[in-house]
Amino acid sequence: MESSSCDTTAPPPHHSSASPQPQPATATVVLSPCAACKILRRRCVDRCILAPYFPPTDPHKFAAAHRVFGASNIIKLLQDLPEEHRADAVSSMVYEAAARARDPVYGAAGAICQLQRQLDGLKAQLARAHADLAAARAHHAQLLALLCGAVEIAGAGHGSPPVAAAAVPVAAAPVVDAALLYVGDSAGAGAGGGGIMQASPIGWADEPLWT
Template sequence: MSMRSLRVMRSYSKTDIPCAGCKLLRKRCSKDCIFVPYFPSTEPGKFAGVHRIFGASNLSKILRDIPVIHRGDAVDSMVYEADARLKDPVYGCVSSIASLQNQVSQLQSELVKALAETISLRAQLAEVLSAFPCANNQTMERIDGNECLNSSALGQAYSQDPMFDFPHLLK
């Protein structure tokens, strides 16, 4: 159990204030109430949303089936899902996930466009430098290699991250 859960349980035993679940259900809160550590009386809205979507009986069954160390995360997840389901009864949190996936797709396409533009600019730079007689083979190798991109701080960060290694785009 987390420290917060223990504090809530200790405060419960001292003051006999029912948890938010028992308060909403208008029943007596016992010492072994499963809702006490996760739904303190100070957060009644948290339990109300979860109760409206999942129901108190289902919620208690779910919590009893989960190991104690994972219950806090499960409650947080159910609270998030219940809030999303109350805002969007049809899709719930799936609409948020779809929106984030669309953003990822857009950013990936922007990245590909930026890499294509980098390749184009590299080719132009190589063409311009080849016209100068003072440009030696070492300079051209730096351009053909990845060192022009690596010279900037941003380029160094991308060149060291294998996720941004696009050899098929650079050839």
């Protein structure tokens, strides 16, 4: 009697024939040529030297610069400059091109000269204003000194303390006559008649006439 032996051998692994999971579709980005390559009707390469400075959304920028300088000169100038200075160079060329459109002879130099003339005129006006201000201040100081002197003389004549000049208006300053007024009558003036000596408003009676 044959004994049946159990087959303990494991079955071969079963490889699944399932298809791999589909990868998500990547969006295709279509790069528009820069404004320079579009105007020049050429293919815009990956590292186009004009693309960072002439975007396709502003075609008039390159058109103005190209009309004055030419595409070959613009490319040569950008190639000779370091990358950190290229943006400033493009801005200068665009500004010069716009100035040449307004003034074909002088361009940006004409605008600079006009601004310089305006600046010189404003400087001259400022100098005249400073001179007028200095003259007005000197005149004011002179009037203030005269007013202080008149107030002191009037205060000394009336025996009152001098009043501050700031508290007395200019129109209220008394008219001081330093000379004595000699009033003689018509009858005795020719015959040696005595005249009457009248003092000025400063009051000379308090001081002796002869020493």
